[in-house]
Amino acid sequence: MSKNRTFIHIGCHKAGSTFVQEELLQKLKNIKPITFFNKNEYLEKEFLYISQCADIYYENNVEQVISKYYQKFEDIFISAEGLSGNGYNVFTGGFLIESIAKRLHNIFPDGKILIIIRNQKDAIESYFKDDVKYGYLGDFQSWFNWRLNTCQLNYFKYFQLIKTYQNIFGKDKVKVMLFENLFDLGYLKNILDDFGVDTLGIDKVNFKRGYNKTYSPLSLKITPIINRIFGSKLTHGVTFGKDNRLKVYNLWRYQLSDYFNKIPIYKNKNKFNFDNYEKLLNDNFHENNKKLSDLIDINLNKYDYI
Structure with missing residues (x-):
């Protein structure tokens, strides 16, 4: 064509x-x-x-x-x-x-x-x-197991x-x-x-600017509370961009969270850990990554791939 x-x-x-x-x-x-x-x-x-x-x-x-x-x-x-x-x-x-x-x-x-x-x-x-930003209200372990089991x-x-x-x-x-x-x-x-x-x-090209920055541990704790009370993209069926119905959501996600992301509370806390988490990651991805390393001729171990 x-x-x-x-x-x-x-x-x-x-x-x-x-x-x-x-x-x-x-x-x-x-x-x-x-x-x-x-x-x-x-x-x-x-x-x-x-x-x-x-x-x-x-x-x-x-x-x-x-x-x-x-x-x-x-x-x-x-x-x-x-x-x-x-x-x-x-x-x-x-x-x-x-x-x-x-x-x-x-x-x-x-x-x-x-x-x-x-x-x-x-x-x-x-x-x-990202799912928390969008409106997911559960914890990481529940989210991970749900995604894995489906x-x-x-x-x-x-x-x-x-x-x-x-x-x-x-x-x-x-x-x-x-x-x-x-x-x-x-x-x-x-x-x-x-x-x-x-x-x-x-x-x-500007390599120093942040693009689609992730939430800090503090913002990650606050976000579900705001979304539960005031609603989110998930609860209102919104996909792209901003929706005028979500004034508090928009204010938090696109403005206020940037300031909270800079506050060093919980900075070193590992939120993403539970029994068998590392084993589940290894069981699901290690062998796949070994085959991938051979396929693309890159030693992925050097880059901390599982």
């Missing part, structure tokens, strides 16, 4: 997507960023459809719509973490990963895929904090994700980057140069 050079960053969640979309791609001078932050060119409805719709309901005419629209641009760089196979505010466990990959290949058969991964322990704990943490078994994209697009068209190195200018530039991305302008 599309004949222009296309790069597609598919996530994963909690692995620097906001930085890529809001900062990195906006500074690269010779690529066309297609992200949530570029409303005029981002086909939000269509990308939601190809990343969310189950096969039995899927109508592939949307692929022609997307392909035709983006043929007018050269060197586009699409970034949308929903394309990694996990729903928007719906933790699905990645059961649409293969379907999404095939749909993207139908639209962009010559596209190149960038996948950024993060060690599972940090990614999972960051995901929990197979939703399979999403963080990166070997299958990466192998699927290699099988569909070809190994030479899939580049894997570690979140742990993402904010290193030299590493990032080398990876993108090697992948064929024109990095003119990368020297202007």
